[in-house]
Each structure stands twice: as C-alpha cells, then as structure tokens.
Amino acid sequence: MLFRSFLSALKIRPGKLVLPTALMASLSLMTPAQAETVSTFTLENGLQVVLIEDHRAPVVVQMIWYRAGAADEPAGKSGIAHFLEHLMFKGTDTIPPNAFSAMIEAQGGDDNAFTSWDYTAYFQRIAADRLELVMEMEADRMRNLRMTEEDVTTERQVVLEERSQRTDSDPGALMAEQMRAAQFMNHRYGVPIIGWRHEMEELSRADALAWYTKFYAPNNAILIIAGDADPAQVKEWAEKYYGPILPSPEIGPRLRPQEPPQLAERRLSYADERVSDPYIYRSYLAPERDPGAQKEAAALTILAELLGGDGQTSHLARALQFDSQTAVYSAAYYNGTAIDDTTFGLILVPAPGVSLDEAEAALDAAVADFIAQGPDPAAFARIQTQIRASEIYARDNIRGLAQRYGEGLTIGLSLEDVQAWDDVLASVTIEEVQAVAAQVLDRKNAVTARLLRAEEPPKPETEPSSESPDEAAAEAPAQIPTEETQQ
C-alpha cells in the first residue's frame, strides 16, 4: 500500500470518519481508553459534563457537542446546521463581532468546529490555566449569539465558496452526493451536510436564528473537558458559567423518518471531464451502534478491516491486487457511530486495461468468496492483537479521546457503551463477522456507482457481468469527508 495518500490523490474520500488507510487509524478512532480517568455529572438544566483527565502536559481541550446535525434540518433548509456553525463565530453581547477566535488565539489557543448529520461540535485547545476563560466564552455563545444581516450575507458567500471548493470542484464528491441521495430513500442522511446549493443560497438570518434558538441549549448538549483539569474545579466552573442557562422547551426525541425496506438495487454513473481514472464505489445500507447493542456494529467494524482495511493483507487486496491484477486500489469502510442506519462501503480502482464491468464482477466474486469462506483465522487473530494495542496508542491523543466520547454520547450511547466498545470489539467471533457480512453485503440494499471520464460517454453497459452498469463515487475533500469543518 502506498504511504502517501493515494486516496487523497484520487480525491476519494470514503465514509464518515474512517479513512481506510490503516487499521490503527480507524480502530483507534473508536476505541475508548479505559485506562483514562473519566468522570461525569449532569447540571440541573440538563447539560451533561464529561471530564477525561490526562495530566501529562498542561493542556486542555474543551468540546461542546450539540444534538443537532444536518439530518435534523427541516425540508428545504439544507445546510442550515453547518451555516449556523459558521455564524457561531460572529460574536455575542460581550464578545465583539468576529472576535471569538481572535480571543482564543490571543491566549495561545486554537479553536474550530465541525458539523455532521447527527451533531455540531465546537472545540478549543488551550493551556490548562486558561480553561475557565474558554468555558465562559463557550457558555456565553450558547444563548447570546449576535449576528447582523451583513454577517449573514457575507458568511453565506463563504459557505457557498466552501461548497464550490469541497464538492463542486471534485467530481468524486459530486458523485458521492448523488449516491447518498440514492442510498437514503427517506432519511435526511441522503442530503449533503453542506447543503444543496439552491437551498443554501436562500438561507436567511431568520433561518439561522430559528435553528439556534431551538437547538442550542444545555439540555441538548454534552460538554467534554479533556486534559489537565481538576474535577472539582471543572464542576465549579460548569455550574458557574453553564449552570444559569435555561433549557430549551423544544427539545424532543430525535425521531427521523426511517428507511423503508430497500428492495431494489440502485445503480448510477457520473461522467466528468475532470476524472482521471474511473472507479467503482458501492455503499450498502448497514446498521449502526445502538445503546446496549453494539455487537453488530463491532462485527461490521472488523469486517471492514478484514475485507478492505489494509492494502497488503486485506481480503480484497489479496484477491484483486495480489492474486490477480484486477485493481490498483481497493478498500472497505464502515463507521457505525450514527443515530440511524448508516453505510458500509467498498471502493475499487481498476487496473489499466481492466474494464469497470470486469472489475465489478471480480469485486462481487471476492465478496461472495468472503461470505462463503469466512475470515482467514490468522488475519482475524492479527485484528484482535491490534484492537488491544489501539487502546494503548489511543491514550496518547486527548483530542481523539474527547472526540470519541463526544460523538458516542451525542448519538445517544451511554458512557458505559462508549467505554465498553473495546471489549465488544474484542468479543466479536469469526462466525459473527461472517454472518454480518452475509446480512449486510446484499445488493438489494446497495447503491453501486461508477465515476467515468466524460470523453467516454456512459455506455448503456456492455454485458452485465452478473450485475449491471453504473457509476462511481467518492466523497468530499478534507480529511473527514462527511464533516464540514469551519476552517
């Protein structure tokens, strides 16, 4: 496997959070470090606070996670969750316009934010003795945001430029957008986080304020403090700054429209003159992590690693890049940290001289072989070793730990669920991986996409190998595809 980001060169950005470059990267994203000291309490107004202690260096990370993401947007207002995220940096009664980041930076800190389908989160990394200041500032903008019409107009241009840069300039990203829209027939996961351009252009100050008023409240947020902080002190400041904020009466259960049974395979193709090498991208509808029931998602996580996690040892790499020269690159990805059904993805870049039909037929054969034979026991044993090690490596990164807890709690998992994840992963059996592969890797649930060069018009499909034609995919730029970051 190539060290430099082959994926980034191709502009392929598979599913959320998991970049299928290395096992460690993806597993460690999801593995809590139970060796860390973690404590939690909830304020009377409903704000849950989690402290992850790490006293190796005088540094602290504050993250606030709102249970409000793109999939919570009303129809016709796509992009409002992410747009509001940008506007949150505009100022409050006490923070002058556009001074929020400058004030953090003037303390030697850094800040940013990101939006996903299930959450919007804000963070600062700063010297430990500045924690009180950032807690005061973050609490302040939970309710006291101020923005002018001019702020909104200018910032809307910024997010439109963001869309141009990250999606419209990237055929793979455009393709992935179309693909998700086909994958999710009823759920808002099918709408891009950044928004559809024609709807983004119409987002107003009133839309932003309505979103803000409804969702930005202590009873709809989780506060994570990670690093060199004292529990009693954190509690005192949380009560002082966040405690007085009134809860929102509008917060209810997050019940989104669910997917109906998906009975028909979907296929699409997208041709663009900016495409270099055509490729195949398939996504299957797949179950997510649920409170108290994470086994299936754990098995899928391991399945993704075994099937397409490592460029030298995974099942697809062996079958398609070593035993045959069908593909230049293959990968599988899955991230189960979502509220509702998510996706399991496969990517295949055919070798020169191999047609997309041939490549897809070989991919299907390799998948069928995996389902029939089950995982290689030696490969399965190596994965288990790496799961244990990832717990050790994860402890080196407090920002990563904060991310893990924040993301898990925001989608409705309990602290115990987040902490149990490692054990759940370790408890998955080889048979369970095989079973979940058979269950999920079913093309009735799937969208298969082909990204084509514009000069070779999307042919009506030659001989359907065993499937049919179609399309390609890829995703948005920047490291975490499905998340739009502020900077």
Added chain:
Amino acid sequence: MTLLSRLGLAFATVLALSLPAKAELNIQEVTSPGGIKAWLVEDHGIPFVALEVVFKGGTSLDSPEARGATYLMTALLEEGAGELDSRGFAEARDSLAASFGFDTGGDSVSVSARILTENRDAAVDLLREALVNPRFDQSAIDRVREQVLSSLRADAKSPEALAPQSFYRQAFGEHPYGSAGEGTIESVTALSRENIQAAHKGALAHDRIYVAASGDITADELAKLLDRLFADLPATGTPMPPRAPWLLEPGVTVETFPSPQSVVFFGHRGIPRDDEDFFAAYILNEAMGGGRFSARLMKEVREKRGLTYGIGTSLAPMDQAELYLGQFSASNDKVAEAIQVVRDEWARVAEEGLTETELSEVKTYLTGSYPLRFVGNGSIANILVGMQMEDLPLDYAVTRNDKIEAVTLEDIARVAKTLFQPEALHFVVVGQPSGL
C-alpha cells in the same frame, strides 16, 4: 466587557505559560556506541515509543532520467524485506501491532514508527529489515508503480496539484525542485529495479540521518536500538543537489481548467531558516496568513468580503531555496478581486509593517501555543527531529519563546520591507477566471 478585561490580565499569565513545559520537557541527546545521535524525551506513562527518523535529501536526489525513483523506493520499503514478501511483512507488522509510516518530500525521506514496549525488540528487527534489506520484488514494484501512475493521472486533472506544479516549474526550471518528486508518467513507467535499488543506497545513509524518540524507552535502550536499526546502512549517500536557481518573473499565469472555482498558488522568494531576521519574518507571516482566523488575509478575503473559504501563507525555507507562498480558491468571477486584495495587503504590510497591537497579539499566540505542541509522544518526536534538521540547539525549546519576544516593532517594519515584495509576486491561477 468582562471577558476583554480578563484578556488584559491574562496576558501576563500567558507569557509565563511556557515555564511548566520548560520544566517538564527534558530533552536528552543520546549517542549510540556506533556514533549515531538521537534526541529523546522519556515518558513512561504509556507503554510505547514513537520514533521519528529523517534522511535529508529526499526526491531531490533523483537523477533527471530516474525522476520518481526515490518516491517509489520509499513506497516500497514496507513491501517486503529480508525473508518476508510484501504480505509477509505486513502480517508480521500487524502481529506486533506496530505502525510504520514511510514518507518522502523534496528534501527528505522520513520514517515514523510506533512500537509497543512489550515487543519492542521484534518490532525494531522488522523495521531494520525494511530500512536495510528491502526486497524490491518486481511484483511489488509493478503493483505500487501502478498506484503512483494513477496518482499522477489524477494530479494532471487536479487544479490543486496543477497550480503548485506550474509555480515550481517556472521558478526552478530543470532543478529537481522544478518538477514533482513523484516523477512523470514517462519517467515512472521507465523506472527499473536497479533505479530503485540505487535510490535506496543513495537516500538512506549515515551522513544524513536525524533521529528522535519519545515515550517508554530509556537512553541506554535507545542507544542500542539506534545501532540495531542503522548500523548496516552505508556511510555516505548521493551528494545533495546544488542550490536552486530563481527563474520566476512577476505576473500572473492562467492555466485554463474546467471548474467553478480557480485555485490560486502565489508567492515569491523567502528567507533562510538561519537568517537572523527569521523570527521577525515568522511573526510577519503569522500576522499576514498564518493558520489563525484572525490573520489579515483571512479577515480581508474571507471574513469581510466572503471571497474564499480559506486563505493561508507560509514561509517555506527549503534546503536549496527559500520561498514565501500562499494559496486559496475563489469562484471564477471573484478571483481577480481576491488577487487584488492580496496585492493590496502585500503592499500595505511592506510599507507599514504591523501595528503594535498586532505584534503583541501574534507574540502572545506564538508563545502561548508553543508549549501546547509538546503533547503526545508522536508530536514530541516529530518536533525534536525537526529541530535537529534545522540545526537548532538542544535548548531551543527553552529559548525559542524569548527569541519571539525579542522581536521589536522596528525589526518588523525593517523586515517587512524586504520580505514582502508586492512587485515580485507571481500568481498561478488554475480555473476559468474572469478579469485576469
């Protein structure tokens, strides 16, 4: 304005911030029995060690006819070594839960490793095989070559790749800096196994090695590890390339590409890392286009005018040339205005320097954020190896903030006049810009 008044008070506190980190960051210099040096920060809190190794030289060592050889060679280090073929090597690595990363740039080949304490010796042996006895099997060469070629085809259709390529080609001509280190379709297609083997001998040698470690290892253990890893590498490698010429004329290059946005890559010559005015230049860049939202260009181009999602600049002191670079994307109908804003800001800072407030804010940011970088074994090892590459002293981490503080407003005004050369700027614009 309680928050703001607090910021005033906080200022003094922040200046002292580096003290705890100074006190705790104990950098040792370790020399192995075989004479290999490394910097070490011991931290036995988590049972693994992060190791960073850099060999100076990198893709600039390629001969013109074998352009891309060093890049492909580095990609192949993990594709089989000693008794193990590609798959065997990867399986051995994964069984140890070790992580090896190999990377290359214009001036370096680098290796980043994370190794568990519980199987350190076995993991080090495996890494040694990759560095000293890589196999370069023809099947692996052919497979990875196809990946490189695919990346190169993608770059040819990527404005973000095309813009810097055009800039460097015009700036450096035939010098290695003037072309992509990955090589060209033609040169990579033609690379032989002998080219790869030669690139390996030329790039990984004792006369250009820099090593740093952080984590669960003692100085004695590290010393032994150094000899085990590196003793069998050759003493000398390929001579370093010559200084690069500067051929770039001021102006605008438009490369037409079908896209709703234009990617802009711009700059002119920069300042050497060992120049006595480097810290003043560093502060100036931070104020102009460093990573902060409050930098001038972010404010002027993004925040006030909404012309871009992001814009940044950076000093790029390389081994054989110095550059001052910037990049952004803007819609085709707005890119001309954005370029004009950059030009205006360039002229303004050259003439006026920074305000006292700006200088003070940037100093506070740089001095306050510096200790925050020293978090985590991987980050620490990475910083330590960078310091050695720049030939900085062992106590640099302790004195660095003082050097930032010592820069005066007069220094800034003086250096701004030479660092920022509005009349020398060259903009490469890839897209379909209007009004240029």
